Amino acid sequence: MKAQQISRTVRDIVHTRSGGVCEKCGRRPAVEVHHRTGRQMGGSREPWINQPSNLLDLCDPCHDEVTDTRGNRAFVETCGWLVRRGEEQPADVPVLLWHGLWLLDDLGDFRTDPRVAAAWARIDAVRAA
Numbered sequence: 001m002k003a004q005q006i007s008r009t010v011r012d013i014v015h016t017r018s019g020g021v022c023e024k025c026g027r028r029p030a031v032e033v034h035h036r037t038g039r040q041m042g043g044s045r046e047p048w049i050n051q052p053s054n055l056l057d058l059c060d061p062c063h064d065e066v067t068d069t070r071g072n073r074a075f076v077e078t079c080g081w082l083v084r085r086g087e088e089q090p091a092d093v094p095v096l097l098w099h100g101l102w103l104l105d106d107l108g109d110f111r112t113d114p115r116v117a118a119a120w121a122r123i124d125a126v127r128a129a
């Protein structure tokens with residue numbers, strides 16, 4: 001089965017959200033759209049897989065960092081850059097961006113709620129380890 005493509009509308013939403021700047025480092029132009037939960041293993045049938053909450057607009061080095069995790073997978077998941085399939089949906093997992101830790105929605109907006117404070121605590125614990 002051919003993986004569904006990200007629609008032009010969704011690409012525009014994600015690009016507007018990022019302002020064309022990598023959402024992880026904030027320093028380089030965003031050139032690749034990253035799936036927080038990957039499309040493999042039937043994921044392309046999930047309705048949210050190609051929606052903005054599952055996507056990050058990244059530069060090349062940041063995309064490599066979050067996909068080729070070199071033993072850092074726990075940290076990458078703690079930061080919400082990768083979301084393991086079958087747990088929560090990406091919209092419910094805070095993600096660390098250069099300007100803060102946020103929940104992403106499918107309209108291209110950021111919001112915060114008590115889950116974000118809990119996620120900060122987890123990130124701090126991993127960094128301190």
Ligand SMILES: [Zn+2]
Nearest residue numbers: 022025059062
């Ligand atoms: Zn970057």
